[in-house]
Amino acid sequence: MRIVRALTTCAFSFRHRVISTHLPHTRSFLKPYTGAPYSSATMAAAAEDSLRQALAQKQSSIEFQGNAVRQLKSSGASKPEIEAAVQALNALKLEKSSIESQLQAAAGGSSSASRDAFRQNVVNTLERRLFYIPSFKIYRGVAGLYDYGPPGCSVKSNVLAFWRQHFVLEENMLEVDCPCVTPEVVLKASGHVEKFTDLMVKDEKTGTCYRADHLLKDYCKEKVEKDFSLSSEKAAELKHILAVLDDLSAEELGAKIKEYGITAPDTKNPLSDPYPFNLMFQTSIGPSGVSPGYMRPETAQGIFVNFKDLYYYNGNKLPFAAAQIGQAFRNEISPRQGLLRVREFTLAEIEHFVDPQDKSHPKFSDVAKLEFLMFPRDEQVSGQCAKRLQLGEAVSSGIVNNETLGYFIGRVYLFLTRLGIDKERLRFRQHLANEMAHYAADCWDAEIESSYGWIECVGIADRSAYDLRAHSEKSSVALVAQEKFSEPREVEKLVITPIKKELGLAFKGNQKMVTEALEAMEEKVAMEMKADLESKGEVEFHVCTLGKNVTIKKSMVSISKEKKKEHQRVFTPSVIEPSFGIGRIIYCLYEHSFYTRPSKGGDEQLNVFRFPPLVAPIKCTVFPLVQNQQYEEVAKLISKSLTAAGISHKIDITGTSIGKRYARTDELGVPFAITVDSTSSVTVRERDSKDQVRVSTDKVASVVREVTDGVSTWADVLKMYPLHSSGTAEE
């Protein structure tokens, strides 16, 4: 006797296939979102459209006028007549060129040029100051691998420490630390072995590999931005492709590549048809060579496989969250976009396990009043803008599926803005129905606007019970939770009891398949069968594993509903998963923090990173104003007290001018500089305002500590200490 579950075996295996198909979407971390028709884009498209039409009209006017000039000349018209016609032609040409520049702007060409220039400036500064370095540079590097140099490493460790404080400690999460090397069976269960792929094409002669969607995207973008002869119909077609790029199948991609005659960018050779390439780095575990393994493409699986132990550790109580910070690996086909798409990166992931029947959150009220840019599904589909919403209302109105999901959206917002991400360039975008795996209840991405566009930096998904179920099935270890009832509850259960002897006699070798199909019947089907058997004595029954109908007689199966007392409810918890791409957040933070200002002489643009003290790689520098033993000793004493206060700092005793030394540290984003210009008191300078105050030598460490720890603000400091007129200072 076996109690029938909701899903039949046949449906299950089908379901698994569908789930896996969705995997690239649900784990699309490194794919910047390109699809949805944003409202601003929609308006721009209309403008662009009319410009293209105007341009086409102007072009025919020019042709017409050109013919007119030629005719006048050949017909020997008067000089003034010809000159007037030529003038009119030139005027038309001028008008055409003006429309062209407008079109370039509208199509994103010129704004993309200015974004590129800004990015180049940021990236040059970052690389020159060793925030990051292409890895293995002396060996000409490897695409998609980067080192964090000293200031970058420090920023990263500050971001991670704050993440741990903000999420793990404040929320009492269970942090775990699992290996990167992962045996194949785990990633088969999760679906990665089968479906964690990108579509690739090969140069048919050289074998060089390209991402199929990248080539198509580049082609379309180039055409739209730079080809002014494009008809507005063609432009619309290419833009549509850009919008649906992520949804194209291998066949569709291949057809488009053929249709547009796209060839290998380096050689112009023909390309192969697109085919899937698995993005995991493969290896072999142990010496025998028969145990395949992969470098994990995400950290989440390490948490799922430990669910049972973690649930026990938490006293067999829900909800609880587990968290993990660690390296993840994706063997990208052709990495680009610098730090945004890399082959190895740090993920910080949370798996919050919750009873699917109760997704309320006790601390939701702490974040309910927050207001920020949200971009719900409906707004995207109807071509509207992201809009400012109050989180509490978004949850109560059902825009956000549940309180726990909402709570994490709020916490992510606080996390990112406290790091220094600009509120105005941060939005929470809801996944469209077709972006989301069918098992997911709701998904929101924290997107940050950078010079590359809106970048998905945190994914916050309600993945329902999918992951735990997948590992339960594959491992045969039940990953479930129990709710003990205070009093036993009476429930009615469907009981299907196949009569093995009768079935054996009737179906012989097929008995097992028929039995399983009977046991797998859903309630409705079973109750119909029961009625039929009672009235007719037998019934036709389709066994999908046999691919045919069989005749079931009354003697072969007993179907009934029984009342049972249950003392507990056993269920697979839902999981709500906020997943942070640390490198992406840091890169966006760099762009949001970067600005330039003229040097004192106005002859140079100086670079500044306006990092908050929380993330600044060094909190403070100490400069003896001139090279002088007395000042250097004071500087060393201050350095000692800063070390004791736990403030990371640097002494610069080079004889360089104080202005240059300030500029150097502004470029590292150091928020405060202490200049030793006497033995009793020193000046403290704030990076962005360039204000300076005078503080006594013995107090300066504690002043800097308070303002970097956030106990006081720079405004407080300005009130308490005399402003220093910048006689000796930089400006």
Add this chain to the structure above:
Amino acid sequence: MRIVRALTTCAFSFRHRVISTHLPHTRSFLKPYTGAPYSSATMAAAAEDSLRQALAQKQSSIEFQGNAVRQLKSSGASKPEIEAAVQALNALKLEKSSIESQLQAAAGGSSSASRDAFRQNVVNTLERRLFYIPSFKIYRGVAGLYDYGPPGCSVKSNVLAFWRQHFVLEENMLEVDCPCVTPEVVLKASGHVEKFTDLMVKDEKTGTCYRADHLLKDYCKEKVEKDFSLSSEKAAELKHILAVLDDLSAEELGAKIKEYGITAPDTKNPLSDPYPFNLMFQTSIGPSGVSPGYMRPETAQGIFVNFKDLYYYNGNKLPFAAAQIGQAFRNEISPRQGLLRVREFTLAEIEHFVDPQDKSHPKFSDVAKLEFLMFPRDEQVSGQCAKRLQLGEAVSSGIVNNETLGYFIGRVYLFLTRLGIDKERLRFRQHLANEMAHYAADCWDAEIESSYGWIECVGIADRSAYDLRAHSEKSSVALVAQEKFSEPREVEKLVITPIKKELGLAFKGNQKMVTEALEAMEEKVAMEMKADLESKGEVEFHVCTLGKNVTIKKSMVSISKEKKKEHQRVFTPSVIEPSFGIGRIIYCLYEHSFYTRPSKGGDEQLNVFRFPPLVAPIKCTVFPLVQNQQYEEVAKLISKSLTAAGISHKIDITGTSIGKRYARTDELGVPFAITVDSTSSVTVRERDSKDQVRVSTDKVASVVREVTDGVSTWADVLKMYPLHSSGTAEE
């Protein structure tokens, strides 16, 4: 014209081979040291020897007496006579069994049994409380891969935070963060591709792989500890093998395995000859499959390849240190010893770059007065004990090669003991000459005694210029430093100028080889040639790349010494490398922190970890004494103020008895427990003394903060607050 360098081309390639051969020693991180004849071992060996002899004597006495008894019986002797003889025989047997127990103790059998029992107790506690978990347990796991569960993860992050504070911040090191995925060229340069191997044997029938040295070691140990019939000569032979195990070649290992008839442990099948197996996890970078890569086996190479940028970042000044914390990977043949030998682990490595002509350290005086157990080479070789030495004296007497190396030894000592490693079970062991790479100036391992014996946990090596030179050669990027002279210095340089035209005429196709050989001459050889050419006009010259002699005429080469003014010295820096196996340190810390004490009733042994607050996974627990809303609210208020003070803590509101709750947290090593037994004041209990004081509700968070931050001690707290008599308490 080319200025001759010190080393010729031929010598160079030879040298490279020799260097690589030494690599397994210099990077032997995960190999517990088994070799050196320790003094205590020597004394024990003498005792064991005489026991074995006594046992053999006793055995022959027993045989003799046995025969006597039999003879008496068969000859029909009187009953009292026989009984007396039997009694004598039994007495002899008793004496024999006493000697056997002594021998078992001397040979380590019984003490190893008690060590095993202790370890089992620690490991059970660690696994039960999720300090660590075998990875992918629900899929039956993978040998050598472990997850850190919540308390283990917290201990690890505390250890790493302290490492960063103690080394990176206090020493102003340049921290970097490089990828784990490493292209082959880098690890070819470092020698890992060729030589990072262990010797493996295969079961000839099943193909199961074993580490050859492990099998031989197990055989010898088993024999020595458990086979009492072993002659003392045979015992000495097996012990010698144990001592030199690491130095045995594949051929020697294979011969011993054959000689002793060692077979596959599981099947008793014959074994293959030993052959090298590379311990790196191999993978492929990018989609083409033609770029081999490896998961890095250490983090150091990421620093070396960045030397040029880091030197520039440091203002082109030496000395400076770079540091890196990260995952490293070694595909062990058959991992064992739990957390001590794993396939993926966290390393923290420092590369301190220094002028080889000046290895003094400005802060050496800070550590010079430290005294601790050191085990210099001479003491090991002469069979003496590790001895307590003052670090300053160890450096000034030349036992430790230089101040910088000494400084790091001192800093490592402070780091480990502050974490809670027992001073008496920590020693610094110098590498023997044959353990060390020939290029290394000096090496010391911080070894910690655990139930597995003395375990190498930190290696501190002066690796001279080896690593930078290797990457300079392979990448053709000069990884060098400059010392600018304040005044130019006059130096005499050998100048060898081959006359290409003459050489071309004489040697045609071989001209290049002859030219290179001439340019590569060392000073002495060149000056002899010059003299010979001047006196005789020509000279025979061996060109090793041609494998023969050629005749060099006076017209073919000009050799002279020229005086040159030099403005700077260009040199390859030496590197001093402290390298920390974080997982090993943590495991030893667990063993050193673990103890048991009887429960109040005396019916149970309770487990305690005496972690210092610095590493404790949770600093404090909050217990409402009974389940009661008032107390729970006080508990929540205290929890809020603890969070604000940055103290990781946990509330336990289960109704379990307070004694059980204390026991539970003692087992996690939580140093303080706050019990809420009134609304105005609470008790604070210290884990090891079980002392309790009464503190007012509003002050308790700051009291706990001060004592966990190390601002005050528990003794200070005892002085300031009234002792709480344990009416309500556990004991």
